[in-house]
Amino acid sequence: MKQATVILRNLSIGYRSGHDVRTVIADISARLFAGEVTCLLGVNGVGKSTLLRTLSGFQPSIAGSVEISGKDIKDYGSHELAQTIGVVLTDKPDVSNMTVEEIVGMGRSPYTGFWGRLSDDDHRIVDEAMDMVGVSVLAPRMIQTLSDGERQKVMIAKALAQQTPVIFLDEPTAFLDFPSKVEVMQLLHRISREAGKTIFLSTHDVDLALQTADELWLLDRDNGLSVGTPEDLSLNGQMSSFFAHKGIAFDAENGLFRIDNATQRDIHMDGKHGVSYLMVRKALARNGIHGSRHVESKDSIEVMDEGYRYHYDGTDRQVKTIGELLELIEGATPYSC
Numbered sequence: 001m002k003q004a005t006v007i008l009r010n011l012s013i014g015y016r017s018g019h020d021v022r023t024v025i026a027d028i029s030a031r032l033f034a035g036e037v038t039c040l041l042g043v044n045g046v047g048k049s050t051l052l053r054t055l056s057g058f059q060p061s062i063a064g065s066v067e068i069s070g071k072d073i074k075d076y077g078s079h080e081l082a083q084t085i086g087v088v089l090t091d092k093p094d095v096s097n098m099t100v101e102e103i104v105g106m107g108r109s110p111y112t113g114f115w116g117r118l119s120d121d122d123h124r125i126v127d128e129a130m131d132m133v134g135v136s137v138l139a140p141r142m143i144q145t146l147s148d149g150e151r152q153k154v155m156i157a158k159a160l161a162q163q164t165p166v167i168f169l170d171e172p173t174a175f176l177d178f179p180s181k182v183e184v185m186q187l188l189h190r191i192s193r194e195a196g197k198t199i200f201l202s203t204h205d206v207d208l209a210l211q212t213a214d215e216l217w218l219l220d221r222d223n224g225l226s227v228g229t230p231e232d233l234s235l236n237g238q239m240s241s242f243f244a245h246k247g248i249a250f251d252a253e254n255g256l257f258r259i260d261n262a263t264q265r266d267i268h269m270d271g272k273h274g275v276s277y278l279m280v281r282k283a284l285a286r287n288g289i290h291g292s293r294h295v296e297s298k299d300s301i302e303v304m305d306e307g308y309r310y311h312y313d314g315t316d317r318q319v320k321t322i323g324e325l326l327e328l329i330e331g332a333t334p335y336s337c
């Protein structure tokens, strides 16, 4: 049975300035679960950071309630909240001249006394956190000398050292190269499973979220919040309508997005089924051509065991690569169908 650790009830979030209230998102209800990674998706400015800040207790809600580990967030003292929620922000930490080990050690501050002196136990927890994230070798380095990816991992280690049941992260994969994005997402997934933590993060890396998240929260100005597994949201069409945008198509079959180039003409294809056939179709689509077994055209492509045959104007030309095939097609005058 899944255990809900964070519960939003009719929550409205936004900003107050004097008597003015600017509601960013109104009346959302949802839950986050222990041992799961939930990804928050939405366009720029929809309110992802505002939601994360509200759930972290950094800013008050406009209406409704947030319950964390069975208690309303308003009833937490700052110390107790720091022992319950770890927050990882994208901004560079405004500290320098501190070593990685010292930064991760700051994660222990909700537990240390006034002087913040770490006990042997605290040091062990810091070492374990660095080890889990794979940054132990960076321990003596100064924080300002790290790359973006290294620093991001260190901030995750700090949140782990904080030993909270809940971790919120605002765009943890921003500014990272693709392998580092994958590494960070896999790391968060592993931590959620191994340590039973509730992990909630905002991201613009949709494909990664689709492949890693246990649940997605799709935040939309018009329709509010939609929640579900990536697969359920794909099947019920919410994913497609959420990302409905000219030039982007959501392929429910493989659960991935593709760029939907408008096609100017058709080419009939036949021959072998399989990866080569699909790759030819993909290359044609990139060039504005719709290739299919189900269309009629005066020129045609046959996918063979080795290579491709292009039939055009009564002649057959055989080539080995898709690049050569595209050159042949480009050299031929396109027929109107």
Ligand SMILES: Nc1ncnc2c1ncn2[C@@H]1O[C@H](COP(=O)(O)OP(=O)(O)OP(=O)(O)O)[C@@H](O)[C@H]1O
Pocket: 015, 022, 024, 042, 043, 044, 045, 046, 047, 048, 049, 050, 051
């Ligand atoms: N301090 C503030 N006072 C008033 N409005 C704010 C404040 N901070 C943000 N906003 C507004 O609230 C809305 C939501 O902003 P938020 O930063 O939460 O969006 P986001 O989904 O995180 O965007 P992005 O993907 O660009 O990071 C935006 O219209 C923004 O201009």
